[in-house]
Amino acid sequence: MIASDPGLLVVFWDGLVQFLANGLTGATWWQAMIAALVMTHITIASVTIYLHRHSAHRSLDLHPVVSHFFRFWLWMTTGMVTKEWTAIHRKHHAKCEHAGDPHSPVVFGIKKVFFEGSELYRAEAKNQETLDRYGHNTPDDWVERQIYTGRSRLGVSLMLILNVSLFGAIGLTVWAIQMAWIPITAAGIINGIGHWWGYRNFEAADASTNVSPWGILIGGEELHNNHHTYPTSAKLSVKPYEFDIGWMYITMLKSVGLATVKKLPPKMAYGAVKPVADEKTLEAIIANRYEVMAGYAREMRAACQRELEGLKARSADVGPLQVARRWLHRDHDKVPEALLPQLALARAEHPVLDKMVTMREELRALWSSTNATREQLATDLQAWCRRAEDSGIAALRDFSIRLRSAHA
Secondary structure, eight states: OTTTOHHHHHHHHHHHHHHHHHTTTTOOHHHHHHHHHHHHHHHHHIIIIIIIIIIITOOEEEOHHHHHHHHHHHHHHTOOOHHHHHHHHHHHHHTTTSTTOTTOHHHHOHHHHHHHHHHHHHHHHTOHHHHHHHOOSSOOSHHIIIIITTOHHHHHHHHHHHHHHHHGGGHHHHHHHHHHHHIIIIIIIITTGGGTSSBOSSOOSSOOOBSOSEEOTTTTTTBHHHHHHSTTOSOOOOSTTOEEHHHHHHHHHHHTTSEEEOOOOOOOEEOSOOSSOOHHHHHHHHHTHHHHHHHHHHHHHHHHHHHHHHHHHTTOOOHHHHHHHHHTTSOGGGSOGGGHHHHHHHHHHOHHHHHHHHHHHHHHHHHHOSSOOHHHHHHHHHHHHHHHHTSSOHHHHHHHHHHTTEEO
């Protein structure tokens, strides 16, 4: 019929061209790009809420409907399998920055992780020992076994067909953006940059950094140092100026009964100042040791600034002190080796700073000790407080008094 009627042939051809150009939605290119950004953001939310916080760290429980939606969406947009991602991420925490870490810039180099992070992921996903050891308590139902696992190409192929159907030829670009989004943002930026560059709120044992205080584009995962400090927390922001959009979505799900939060970052509680630090004080300090050390670091930076101002008033050399203000509060193994002589010089020339570094290490010993009894540690804490308050250093005195007001 169409072939014998030129008018119908023209209509059919025009319709086909229109479909290939704009798809079923008739969307323009910029509308298709907006749709791509929305869909990639849903993918990021699925990774951070479902794979990361729910599956890998069990920091929250999700309603089965929400959980399965995330599984299905990730299968369509990334082809990732829950057990594989969960196992690889758990191994990353277990081996962080050491041999066996699947994607550490310290081990592989920043270029390798940033540009080839997805290749490192796929290689580790084939390691059955990793899956067996770290992939426990992940979905193992019929859908997971028969559809999602082993059929990743089917999911992303269906996504390609859907995108082309909805947006026409530009749907190919939409699909390409979706396929590149997680390798770039998660495998490259978070696994790479998040262990190489940024700021640190806490001296976690690894090289993790916060890439940005506003976790929006990558769902809150930008706050990577916070996460490595408190890995089982459902909330990644800890400072008043930080924002975790993933946590905002979790609170929305929680408000309608679709999520249950199990763990949040600990927060030191303060009350009346005790005459002496006791075992409850010790318990509070150990439970909140990262926050305690972050507070101590602020005092050290302030002390460096006061010493620096004194040198500037005398027109003296401020070079070593400027280095000290930037690095003295950091753990020794996190300081570039080339700067260590300048830090040593700053400590030698400024007894206040030297004393604060020494006292910091003595304070850290309270939770690093493995053979001291609880009573002995409480006695050691009392002795530390006495030395701090008798040191003649205002920052140490005030810090110690504040510690004596802490309680569990």
